[in-house]
Amino acid sequence: xxxxxxxxxxxxxxxxxxxxxxxxxxxxxxxxxxxxxxxxxxxxxxxxxxxxxxxxxxxxxxxxxxxxxxxxxxxxxxxxxxxxxxxxxxxxxxxxxxxxxxxxxxxxxxxxxxxxxxxxxxxxxxxxxxxxxxxxxxxxxxxxxxxxxxxxxxxxxxxxxxxxx
Numbered sequence: 697x698x699x700x701x702x703x704x705x706x707x708x709x710x711x712x713x714x715x716x717x718x719x720x721x722x723x724x725x726x727x728x729x730x731x732x733x734x735x736x737x738x739x740x741x742x743x744x745x746x747x748x749x750x751x752x753x754x755x756x757x758x759x760x761x762x763x764x765x766x767x768x769x770x771x772x773x774x775x776x777x778x779x780x781x782x783x784x785x786x787x788x789x790x791x792x793x794x795x796x797x798x799x800x801x802x803x804x805x806x807x808x809x810x811x812x813x814x815x816x817x818x819x820x821x822x823x824x825x826x827x828x829x830x831x832x833x834x835x836x837x838x839x840x841x842x843x844x845x846x847x848x849x850x851x852x853x854x855x856x857x858x859x860x861x
Contacts, residue, residue, distance in 0.1 A: 742781035
């Protein structure tokens with residue numbers, strides 16, 4: 697993936713990780729939410745994301761409100777509320793990684809100089825670390841629960857892993 701625009705797979709770093717709702721729901725629906733915990737320890741969400749998720753959050757997910765709520769309001773004119781709040785929170789934290797899947801929100805985050813990844817990036821990282829043994833069946837599981845993935849998700853993953861499948 698791209699690194700100059702800060703589009704990255706999660707790496708070994710001490711970034712604070714902020715997840716949008718789609719990743720939480722997708723991983724929950726296939727029984728793999730704990731992958732986030734195994735990769736990052738603590739994950740941050742905003743109250744808006746916690747409300748959208750609508751399930752009890754595990755103890756390793758911390759709810760943190762955006763300090764300047766006007767940022768969320770402004771961003772919400774262009775993208776959904778959860779994504780707006782995740783991006784707004786990331787602008788208030790030095791060295792944050794935002795997990796965000798929706799294309800328009802990703803462009804907004806990159807335009808603000810934020811480092812992003814998506815659910816596929818999380819799965820690739822988990823596969824590389826041995827947390828997930830079969831990434832192709834995990835992607836198939838996401839498709840079965842109607843998680844929105846690019847049509848070429850499998851080829852993107854194969855290209856990113858360069859023959860390690």
